[in-house]
Amino acid sequence: MVLTRVAPSPTGDPHLGTAYMALFDYVWARQQGGRFMVRIEDTDRSRFNPQSEQRILQSLRWLGLQYDEGPDIGGPNAPYHQSQRLELYHRYADQLLELGCAYRAFETPEELERIRRELDGKGQRRGYDGRGRALPQEESDRRARAGEPFAVRLRAPDSGITVVRDQLRGPVRFDNAGLEDTILLKSDGYPTYHLAVVIDDHLAGVSDVLRGEEWLSSAAIHVLLYGALDWEQPNWYHLPLLRNPDHSKLSKRSGHTSLEWFRGQGVLPEALCNYLALMGFSMPDGRELFSLEQLIEAFSWRRFSLSGPVFDLQKLLWLNGKYIREVLEVTELERRLAGFGAERGWQPYPTFARVVELMRPRISTLLEFWERTRYFYAEDYPVTEAAAALVADSGPLLEEALAALRQLRPFSAEAAEAALRDLAQRQGRKLGQLVQPLRAALCGATETPGMFEILELLGPELTERRLERAVAGTHGLV
RNA sequence: GGCCCCAUCGUCUAACGGUUAGGACACCACCCUCUCACGGUGGAGAUACGAGUUCGAAUCUCGUUGGGGUCACCA
Structure with missing residues (x-):
């Protein structure tokens, strides 16, 4: 009977390295039909941190690495605190x-x-x-x-x-x-x-x-x-030890090591597990995207590499984006975004589902979604320098756009496209020359989803109000 | 410094004696295109070095070099 254990020390933040070990403890035990246990190594009284244990256990649960026995759930090997033994x-x-x-x-x-x-x-x-x-x-x-x-x-x-x-x-x-x-x-x-x-x-x-x-x-x-x-x-x-980009042992000094940081960024637990598994393990067919279940199914120590892997945040973020746009169902993504937002005071709004759809290929974390879509649900959205400059340079053009959009019926993406293409042609400009200032004025950014869809979501009132403000030179001064 | 571990593109890795050394992230170019993404196509990019074993070495052996870990009444 296989029994594995992870034995974190409650001295600080839940560490990425703990998750790395726990992942393989979990996978190995599950595959072997064994058990996985958590024990708290709290024998260092000088470094003991009373908050730490709960945060570590919560991080493990968040990751989906469910243990069979441990301090908060008991088990045949209690007590699970060394200080009680x-x-x-x-x-x-x-x-x-x-x-x-x-x-x-x-x-x-x-x-x-x-x-x-x-x-x-x-x-x-x-x-x-x-x-x-x-x-x-x-x-x-x-x-x-x-x-x-x-x-x-x-x-x-x-x-x-x-x-x-x-x-x-x-x-x-x-x-x-x-x-x-x-x-x-x-x-x-x-x-x-x-x-x-x-x-x-x-x-x-x-x-x-x-x-x-x-x-x-x-x-x-x-x-x-x-x-x-x-x-x-x-x-x-x-x-092997997870490494910093300079190949030293992973530490706070040159990167993020707290599991709570990743969670706070809106990294999905399944993406983090998947990425961590890639730090050493490789699937026989080279697949890089796989679930915990598939990992358990295919895991073998023979396919485990011993050179200390450098933790690459960029690739983790890519993988997280992959989960956001290809693995999660849209409704599930909405649920996660809502849950993530709720902890920070952001609520879903009437056009939320449609915005999620539009942003899905454009975000790699849950946090990014909320940060980059504020103009959909609030008037105090941020305005980038580039957007402000573009608006300042485009007064007359925006006035013409405003005039055209006032006539828009119905206020739909299709109608908006037809109207703007028509206007651009009459002005003798390329569509982009018209749309970019509009985008800057309406979204405060030069990088957003398609303008026509945004117009439909914003609706006539907000569109007119924001354009009027832009024309009046009070854009971004809310 | 002693001891120990490790060594394929910048990074993560595949190839378990015979491959034009494969894939992914990142990078570059092009396509798509209202911006940005996504997606698609293509490109550049690695077996640390030296001996040996073998018909044949990224792969086995030894050495060198490099990197890492460890040498606490911390874990």
């Missing part, structure tokens, strides 16, 4: 101490800092020299009993090699001499990631550990712990 970690830390696989270290942060500097001076970039190993057992016990704070450190083997059997790269060998006596239990009583992850994954029966490549180095520590506790190892999958 402290006795467990202590029990196994004690066991490791008894086994001789770990030892107490009493150095203070200041002492450690000094040790680190000494080692660095000797050209060794490591955090600790293992001096705590020399402490006699009785003294260690006595100081612990006396209440002196200590950390529990792994007693890394001095020789031999530890092999991490990564499912994606084959055996990865680590020289044990290069391993550090990593801290397993902090002096505040909380475990570090290394101890907690091994215990929790084992106890829950996590069969497949999917995580970022950043963990590969410390995977040796985890393998050692599984061995010390005589537990069977899970299958390891270290996935």
Whole structure:
């Protein structure tokens, strides 16, 4: 039985990298008929952020990556917060101490800092020299009993090699001499990631550990712990890290990494999942547009690439546009736009459905729709510099257009086209020379859907009012 | 710097010893056209380098180079 898990740390914004891992956790578990679980790794009290957990869980739900067990829905492996599992970690830390696989270290942060500097001076970039190993057992016990704070450190083997059997790269060998006596239990009583992850994954029966490549180095520590506790190892999958355009590990510094940002832009969750899947996986037939269901159907690790993919916002936006115009039904698109707008105070209006139709091939996000169609539903629409200039230069021409449009009956797209073509011909101009100023005056922009359709949607009243304003030179001064 | 991972167009990738090295985004041109998009057609653009194995290497091996990760009482 396959059990995968994603284990976010509630320290800040819901991260794109979390979604990336969760996506493959979800897909792999579903395909294997297994389960997918969420666990909260809240063992760092200094970075804990009380809002973070709910935002992360909500982002996962938004993406459609439904988990089978987790902090808010419970399940057979509760509790799902590491902060509520402290006795467990202590029990196994004690066991490791008894086994001789770990030892107490009493150095203070200041002492450690000094040790680190000494080692660095000797050209060794490591955090600790293992001096705590020399402490006699009785003294260690006595100081612990006396209440002196200590950390529990792994007693890394001095020789031999530890092999991490990564499912994606084959055996990865680590020289044990290069391993550090990593801290397993902090002096505040909380475990570090290394101890907690091994215990929790084992106890829950996590069969497949999917995580970022950043963990590969410390995977040796985890393998050692599984061995010390005589537990069977899970299958390891270290996935490549999403990269910034400069190829560094994806970070806030050079791009957007918060899932909430993408949602706020009006990126569709299915498009984001689809795009994330493309970061490493490829369909056998090369298709780039596919649903989560199709991904589950076709997924295979053999088709997974290991080079760190650069996250390309432009391509995501293209894909999102593709979903908007080709995947979603129009009515569904209307529903999403309405829902998106509602959170920001934008309401559908009488001509909304028709405007959606016209804008569909012209937008790549939901936000873009609302931002670029304000002239359809409000009078305080923005006027671009180019539009303002065009209007200013076209007074007489607009007056003629206004006169012609006043006569327009019915006020339909067809009639408007006939009238404007006729007017342009009488003026000896190309249609565009007439329509562009009109567009600028009526929409405040030089880039919009077809003018004839817009005239019909605006209707005679708004059209006349806006043109009168334009002719009077008060355009854009609402 | 030590250790570890990775290496095909600018970017995401296909090709699992034999292909004119394919597709997508982006870019350029043209078509469509009232603008902008969409759509269509075409174009430019890659196997990092060097050895080896082989009749034959993008593909296997080694080295070099480059990029990334990691070396916290953070995850």
